[in-house]
Amino acid sequence: MLGMGSALETLCGQAVGAGQLRMLGIYTQRSWIICGVTALVLTPLYVFTSPILQLLRQSTEISELAGKYCIWAIPQLFAYAVNFPIQKFLQSQSKVWVMTMISGVALAVHILLNWLFVTKLRQGLAGAAIAGNISWWLINLGQLIYMMSGCFPEAWTGFSVSAFKSLTAFVRLSLASAVMLWYVFEFYKRMRSKCVLIV
Template identity: 65%
Template sequence: MAPATGTEAVGAGRRKNWRDEFGNLWRIAGPVILTEIFQFLIGFVTAAFVGHIGKVELAAVSVVNGVVEGPAFGLLLGMGSALETLCGQAVGAGQLRMLGVYMQQSWVIYLATSLALLPLYLLASPILRLLRQSAAISEVAGLYARWCVPQLFAYAVNFPIQKFYQAQSRVWVMTGISAAVLAAHALLNWLVVAMLRHGIVGTALVGDVSWWLLNAAQFAYLVGGSFPEAWSGFSRKTFVSLGGFTKLSIASAVMLCLEMWYYTAVLILVGCLKNPEIQVGAISIWLVRRC
């Protein structure tokens, strides 16, 4: 066999580099994708069990997910892009100690944002009626939204931890925890909703427990000594330069919010149609498949 020419050797080297980079990318991206799927399925499982309670309840949960939780979830998730950028810069500069500080700053900003969003949950019923939604759906949705308030603050804690883990390629830990919580969530829904028949309030409470269980497991791993260089406990530096961090977070959130608020507008418009219980339930199923 003739020896490879210089051009062939360069081409083979490039193909090998491409395969190596592709493999490295999916070793990180694959678990992150699975984590997002598992956490998305928490809401999907909730909707599946609510669908067996009644059409009004399913429509109410769909409206809360799209009109109340959707904007809040999108805002907080979008703000996480700022933390992702700062964490990437800290890792590139070898300043791993700043990862813990950035995460704590995000907790402060996210929790403050959650407090600002709290009236959206507490006043869900009058807001939905103002948007010309069905009175029956609005009443049940308001009840469900009030019981889902702990989930709002759970999102504020969860997103920064995820970015902290991703910056250090500890993605399989997140995936394993999310999978275990999803299984526990399905089991709790079966017990509380299907067997004990606690209805719409039971589904909300199970969601609260599941999201805070996710946070507890991730935080336990965080403080368990697995990040000696990046986590040294709570720091006073958290409250330094919060203004700049907040501006960056808000700018990052706008991009994602514009996309997610489109689905919010669709649900509001569908809720104004005839027989909204059936229409909203149907569109919610489509949106789940779309996501």
């Protein structure tokens, strides 16, 4: 999901550099469409986590716990689909402090919700997932309100049908970004394991 959303970083940087701020909103909407479809495609993996893990010879107890958590965490998957594009929209316009403040408030709420659901109400993994769902959607709500509040009159002009144009090219760029991030992650993993062996 991060890879699918990271294509937006390149496009937003180019749009800001070229002075085409209007395209930031269009690109963000395109990314929402692509990330939303990606979340939809990944949903069955969340639903069938338990049998998939058992098929991969994971213990029954761990498979069942992971499956239970994943079912409850499905709303977070769609929260990521909304969040990553908004992050790129705001980062490209140097609004990092706003994101930090919104995340700080959400973190405080998240701690409170975890205490409430996990400790007080004894909901365990399901409670942790519910707390995560609320926290992620709270971040999204805060960022969306800021994004659409009129602070970006040139970059956000509202929802547009232009977001549905050139989706194929956008998907190709998104997939390339996802593959690139995967390779970087794999390279980092290999280098880290070599460093551990040397030590």
